[in-house]
Amino acid sequence: MNKFFDSKLFYKLLALIITILLTVYVSYNQVGFIPRGQRTRTLQTVTKTETLKLPLQISVNTDKYYVTGYPEKVKVNITGPSALVVSAINTKNFRAFIDLSELKIGKHQVPIRVSGLSNQLSYKISPKKIVVDIQERKTRTLPIKIRYNSDVLSKEYFVYSPYCKPSMVEVTGEKSEVNHISKIIANVDIRKKTIHSFDSEVMLVAVDASGKQLNVVIQPETTHVYIPIRKSKKRVRLNITSHNAASNRMYSLTSSIKKVTLYGAASTLKDIVQLDVDVNLAGIVHNTSKKVRLKLPKGVVKADPSDIWVKIEMADISAIKN
Secondary structure (H helix, E strand, C coil), X not given: CHHHHCCHHHXXXXXXXXXXXXXXXXXXXXXXXXXXHHHHHHHHHCEEEEEEEEEEEEECCCCCEEEECCXXXXXXXXXXXXXXXXXXXXXXXXXXXXXXXXXCCEEEEEECEEECCCCCCEEEEECCEXXXXXXXXXXXXXXXXXXXXXXXXXXXXXXXXXXXXCCEEEEEEEHHHHHCCCEEEEEECCCCCCCCCEEEEEEEEEECCCCCECCCEEECCEXXXXXXXXXXXXXXXXXXXXXXXXXXXXXXXXXXXXXXXXXXXXXXXCCCCEEEEEEEXXXXXXXXXXXXXXXXXXXXXXXXXXXXXXXXXXXXXXXXXX
């Protein structure tokens, strides 16, 4: 054993073990020449740049003035120590704003500012300046008009009493724009040949007398529209007539069906009070029943029932005289 400890092999093994231990120790305590225990602290002081979008806040008397021309959000580049940049982005305890409190009615170019950031951070904002238009504010409450394309419906269908909820909205904007409002419209696009009622939320628009859309705020901005689509129908009585009657016979024409339901354009149906049923008596030589197809007036697309049975009774006039 003593020979082993004194041998070259023993010292080579010992040197190898020491080398391995030193390598493990150095790797554990160093990352790129920075001791591992100091790495987190070092990363916190590294300069970092981040970009985010912030909502643009406006300082103005909103009860008196209405402002247009500003973007909803602005882009902000923040630069500084990594820890402070990350903290600012996570907490968002700073804001982008424009101060209009000292400005009068009209157009103004104003700078966008940022407040609430640590003084150890620098920032660049885009855009730096914007042009805003300050005008007198006005609010009106107006009814909603439903506009729809009923001409695409099949002839036997019609629109029956459409309505919406809410039916009134509050409109706010620049005084001159609000004064020009002619209608608040809920536009409904009915699909061609539809047979189903429309029931959905619809965006609202404000238009002037020429139909031009106006830049105002509508609250609420949508309404629930219901447009009942029904079949145009009307129940009318039957009037049974005849032609080609024999001169020497007297006829009695009756039917168990007294009324039928007609479907068609509403404008056509409103003028129809009865439906004539004309029976051809040619070739009738004794009492019988005959199935007659109903002839539809122009604008009527369907009748229910579509045909009826007519009972035909006849008598010889010469026999009655004798």
